[in-house]
Amino acid sequence: MPAPTAAPARTGPPAAPAPASGIRFDDVTVAYGRHGGHGEHTVLDSFDLTVEPGEVMALLGPSGSGKTTALRAVAGFVRPVRGRVLIGGRDVTDLPPYKRGIGMVVQQYALFPHMKVAENVAFGLKAQKAPRTEIPGRVAEALEMTGMAGYADRYPRELSGGQQQRVAIARALAIRPGVLLLDEPLSALDARLRSGMLAELARLHRELPDVSILYVTHDQVEALTLADRIAVLDQARLRDCGTPQQLYRSPRTAFTASFVGTANLLPVTVRRDGVEFAGRPLTVPVGEAAPGATATLCVRPHLIGLGASPAPGGNTLRGTVTELQWRGATHRLYVAAGGHRIMADVRELREPPALGTDIALHFAPEDAVLIPAGLAADGARHA
Amino acid sequence: MLVHSASARRALRAAFFLLFLPVFALPLLVIAAASFAGGWSGALPSHLTLTHYQDLARGSTVTALLTSVLTALAASAAALTAGTWAALAAQGLGRRARRLLDALFLLPVAVPSVVVGLSLLVAFSRPPFLLNGTPQIVIIAHTVLVTAFAYQSVTAALSRLDPAYEQSAAGLGARPAYVLWRVRMPLLLPSLTAAAGLCFALSMGELSATMMLYPPDWMPLPVQIFAATDRGALFTGAALAVALMATTLLVLAGVARIRTRAGYR
Ligand SMILES: Nc1ncnc2c1ncn2[C@@H]1O[C@H](COP(=O)(O)OP(=O)(O)O)[C@@H](O)[C@H]1O
Ligand SMILES: [Mg+2]
Numbered sequence A: 001m002p003a004p005t006a007a008p009a010r011t012g013p014p015a016a017p018a019p020a021s022g023i024r025f026d027d028v029t030v031a032y033g034r035h036g037g038h039g040e041h042t043v044l045d046s047f048d049l050t051v052e053p054g055e056v057m058a059l060l061g062p063s064g065s066g067k068t069t070a071l072r073a074v075a076g077f078v079r080p081v082r083g084r085v086l087i088g089g090r091d092v093t094d095l096p097p098y099k100r101g102i103g104m105v106v107q108q109y110a111l112f113p114h115m116k117v118a119e120n121v122a123f124g125l126k127a128q129k130a131p132r133t134e135i136p137g138r139v140a141e142a143l144e145m146t147g148m149a150g151y152a153d154r155y156p157r158e159l160s161g162g163q164q165q166r167v168a169i170a171r172a173l174a175i176r177p178g179v180l181l182l183d184e185p186l187s188a189l190d191a192r193l194r195s196g197m198l199a200e201l202a203r204l205h206r207e208l209p210d211v212s213i214l215y216v217t218h219d220q221v222e223a224l225t226l227a228d229r230i231a232v233l234d235q236a237r238l239r240d241c242g243t244p245q246q247l248y249r250s251p252r253t254a255f256t257a258s259f260v261g262t263a264n265l266l267p268v269t270v271r272r273d274g275v276e277f278a279g280r281p282l283t284v285p286v287g288e289a290a291p292g293a294t295a296t297l298c299v300r301p302h303l304i305g306l307g308a309s310p311a312p313g314g315n316t317l318r319g320t321v322t323e324l325q326w327r328g329a330t331h332r333l334y335v336a337a338g339g340h341r342i343m344a345d346v347r348e349l350r351e352p353p354a355l356g357t358d359i360a361l362h363f364a365p366e367d368a369v370l371i372p373a374g375l376a377a378d379g380a381r382h383a
Numbered sequence B: 001m002l003v004h005s006a007s008a009r010r011a012l013r014a015a016f017f018l019l020f021l022p023v024f025a026l027p028l029l030v031i032a033a034a035s036f037a038g039g040w041s042g043a044l045p046s047h048l049t050l051t052h053y054q055d056l057a058r059g060s061t062v063t064a065l066l067t068s069v070l071t072a073l074a075a076s077a078a079a080l081t082a083g084t085w086a087a088l089a090a091q092g093l094g095r096r097a098r099r100l101l102d103a104l105f106l107l108p109v110a111v112p113s114v115v116v117g118l119s120l121l122v123a124f125s126r127p128p129f130l131l132n133g134t135p136q137i138v139i140i141a142h143t144v145l146v147t148a149f150a151y152q153s154v155t156a157a158l159s160r161l162d163p164a165y166e167q168s169a170a171g172l173g174a175r176p177a178y179v180l181w182r183v184r185m186p187l188l189l190p191s192l193t194a195a196a197g198l199c200f201a202l203s204m205g206e207l208s209a210t211m212m213l214y215p216p217d218w219m220p221l222p223v224q225i226f227a228a229t230d231r232g233a234l235f236t237g238a239a240l241a242v243a244l245m246a247t248t249l250l251v252l253a254g255v256a257r258i259r260t261r262a263g264y265r
Helices: A067-075 A117-127 A132-145 A161-174 A191-207 A220-226 A244-249 A254-259 B006-034 B051-058 B061-091 B095-110 B113-123 B135-160 B163-171 B176-205 B208-213 B221-230 B234-262
Strands: A023-032 A041-051 A056-060 A082-087 A102-105 A179-183 A212-217 A229-234 A237-242 A264-271 A274-277 A280-282 A294-299 A315-326 A330-337 A340-347 A358-363 A368-372
Touching: A023 A067, A041 A067, A041 A082, A041 A212, A041 A237, A056 A067, A056 A220, A067 A082, A067 A102, A067 A179, A067 A212, A102 A161, A102 B163, A117 A132, A117 A161, A117 B176, A132 A161, A161 A179, A161 A191, A191 A220, A212 A220, A220 A244, A229 A244, A229 A254, A237 A244, A237 A254, A254 A264, A254 A294, A254 A368, A264 A340, A264 A368, A274 A294, A315 A340, A330 A358, B006 B234, B051 B061, B051 B234, B061 B095, B061 B135, B061 B176, B061 B221, B061 B234, B095 B135, B113 B135, B113 B208, B135 B176, B135 B208, B163 B176, B176 B221, B176 B234, B208 B221, B221 B234
Parallel strands: A056 A212, A056 A229, A102 A179, A179 A212
Antiparallel strands: A023 A041, A023 A082, A229 A237, A264 A274, A264 A294, A274 A280, A294 A368, A315 A330, A315 A358, A330 A340
8 A cells, every 4th residue: 555655656767866765664563484374473573763865774783683674674575564664755565676776785795696797786777777878887887986996897706705795885886776775784894894894885875975874783883883873673673763872872771771882781779869779879860760660770881980989979889800801992890899790991000900809980970871671662762 | 434544545445446437337338348349258349340330320320319319409408498487486386385396296207207108108199189109299208207307406406596696686676587587597507507418318318108109200219229139239239329328428518518607606
């Protein structure tokens, strides 16, 4: 059933760059094993998300959380049992993949092994019957953009992983899609190549500001670096969504806190003007949390300092050093306090404390975030 | 198998040759030798001669060889088309329907080929399906017998084909037919040529169903070999067999060349 806003289906090849188009998941539920009889299992549950035109949205979540499934629902390789998928305001839920006008790069690249690089890149243009005279220019342009111009005559097997990756992106960009879907595009690359490609992807997006990108990753660094906004998935559900800063500074769920960056998550009881942790009061903003309720306090390790709080009103925790890791620029201390292990990242110490030493740690009230228990875990925030 | 020492490995290799050479190569060597023999009463053939081959060149052998090759080409082309088509169609079926199709295609292999020949004879003995005594019925029989192998090798190849290729193609805007011709078929090509070679070789050697069906003007070479040995002309039969083997190998070598050119992985 077409949405009232649906534009007429586009006929013929997109000659000009596709108009800026966003993606919208409208209450999308995907389940596998429906026809197999028993054990239908929901892989994406009531998923609501809007990717604005030209926005880079990262889908971040652990393996198996349903990220690829969400992407496949946009591409049309899996049909939602409920809900709609819209691209550029057009309901595409019932359209086959080849009518959706998307560019997609899958995890293993899937370059056609029997075609040279240039033929791979030209594939989408030929399949969509773009004017013959236009094809070489657009292939060259896409290869130029991804830095693969010198490899047009090679076969995919003659390329390194990073080069194959670029060709896969060139192939997707050649059709000038309004929407680019990337499924863990860097997961097959080694660490050094990965950070280089991250910068290149950022550059590509600056060159193509109208392309909406849905970027699937389980790597928080990729998400934090590249995305305008991050959608956090866990166990088939959207747990949180916001700008990287929002998610990092004020996570709304314990899951977000631990998945986006590193976090100390302390079980606390809410009091009138703070919380109680292991029988000791801590001063933190409690917001609307009801006194007496249990909650989780999130404190980032790098916001914890060594020693008792120098400022009045600061929080001090005492505990025993159980482990010490030297990380070059920083030391990470593991401190047992109140029956919990607290991580603190501090500037490299001249004289690090010995294991077993009792020390004090401090953090400022405004550096702690209270996560009320039972807050609708899948509530997406509005940026 | 864990074989560490060099001597053990050598012994193993020797055992391999001792066991397998006699089984596979010796019979062929014997036939090759017999085809040059004027007589064979001792351990080795005697009175080496080319007369058997000269007989071949004079007689109906060339026609029979041509008949065999044409039959095999037609049957393997038909089998490959039908087998590939069915294998592709089977992908879109449910599990139960697919199993049924698998069984159906396995039938001609499970049933003795004499029975296949007889059943075709009975089925096509009356108008409107009167094919008895025509070359077509031989080709149909061969097609029925080898399609199973085509179907199975294409099915196996399809199940190994990474769906990411066709999905990427579809994502780039390619319609299913375009994906089939530009992506799936080229990726299947190595398996298709392997299947074609297998079908061709099987058809070249088919005897039992052919015996029941062949008309006088469409006598494939195996029938001639059988007739020759049946009347006691063993050495002539050997020469015919060598001609059959050589032709089959020649065609298979040609197919292998296509395969290596198609082998991009
Ligand atoms: N074709 C399928 N059939 C059945 N289950 C599937 C299929 N594809 C994925 N799944 C299941 O769906 C869940 C989510 O998969 P996926 O979306 O690939 O996760 P992610 O990409 O986040 O790692 C997993 O538990 C996986 O086992
Ligand atoms: Mg995945």
